[in-house]
Amino acid sequence: KQEVTQIPAALSVPEGENLVLNCSFTDSAIYNLQWFRQDPGKGLTSLLLIQSSQREQTSGRLNASLDKSSGRSTLYIAASQPGDSATYLCAVNNNNDMRFGAGTRLTVKP
Amino acid sequence: DTEVTQTPKHLVMGMTNKKSLKCEQHMGHRAMYWYKQKAKKPPELMFVYSYEKLSINESVPSRFSPECPNSSLLNLHLHALQPEDSALYLCASSQVDMGFVYEKLFFGSGTQLSVL
Numbered sequence: 001k002q003e004v005t006q007i008p009a010a011l012s013v014p015e016g017e018n019l020v021l022n023c024s025f026t027d028s029a030i031y032n033l034q035w036f037r038q039d040p041g042k043g044l045t046s047l048l049l050i051q052s053s054q055r056e057q058t059s060g061r062l063n064a065s066l067d068k069s070s071g072r073s074t075l076y077i078a079a080s081q082p083g084d085s086a087t088y089l090c091a092v093n094n095n096n097d098m099r100f101g102a103g104t105r106l107t108v109k110p
Numbered sequence: 111d112t113e114v115t116q117t118p119k120h121l122v123m124g125m126t127n128k129k130s131l132k133c134e135q136h137m138g139h140r141a142m143y144w145y146k147q148k149a150k151k152p153p154e155l156m157f158v159y160s161y162e163k164l165s166i167n168e169s170v171p172s173r174f175s176p177e178c179p180n181s182s183l184l185n186l187h188l189h190a191l192q193p194e195d196s197a198l199y200l201c202a203s204s205q206v207d208m209g210f211v212y213e214k215l216f217f218g219s220g221t222q223l224s225v226l
Contacts, residue, residue: 034214
């Protein structure tokens with residue numbers, strides 16, 4: 001059964017810093033991997049989807065990479081802003097079974 | 111329309127009540143999901159419907175009964191719940207590609223359920 005781990009569990013940075021969130025998974029036979037943002041008590045907002053054949057995806061200040069062979073993905077956030085404060089989760093698709101990591105709780109201080 | 115709409119947003123019910131959660135999407139997605147999320151925990155998959163047929167049931171207790179009446183609607187019927195079932199219940203949908211791979215997940219804002 002796929003296990004998904006996210007490190008760190010929490011991260012606090014000053015505004016303007018660039019940062020990297022990590023996601024690792026045990027079974028590399030994935031279809032795709034998706035990064036989400038969740039604000040407290042709310043649903044999940046999709047940020048980026050990477051197919052198993054892709055190495056990275058970019059959207060604005062966000063860049064997600066995928067190294068399937070090593071079972072790792074990273075989410076890079078450039079020039080962080082207080083509005084980026086949220087929990088970031090990765091979800092891995094194995095045979096259409098989507099498994100989530102526990103998330104990284106990000107705080108960006110003004 | 112890129113929304114997944116869930117109703118109600120909040121629900122309080124007693125252990126003897128019967129209630130239903132509703133989810134609707136008009137994006138033409140043919141996979142729909144129910145997830146359960148406890149506070150400060152990741153979402154846990156409960157059920158997946160693909161082309162209106164139940165394709166994944168993650169050994170969920172029978173007091174939770176899913177229903178997919180058509181390609182746009184997904185219901186979750188609740189009966190005789192326990193206090194530990196209190197959680198945020200999230201609905202999601204995704205396209206299914208030609209290889210029957212589920213693509214990008216779109217989530218609703220959830221129903222916050224409290225069982226007294």
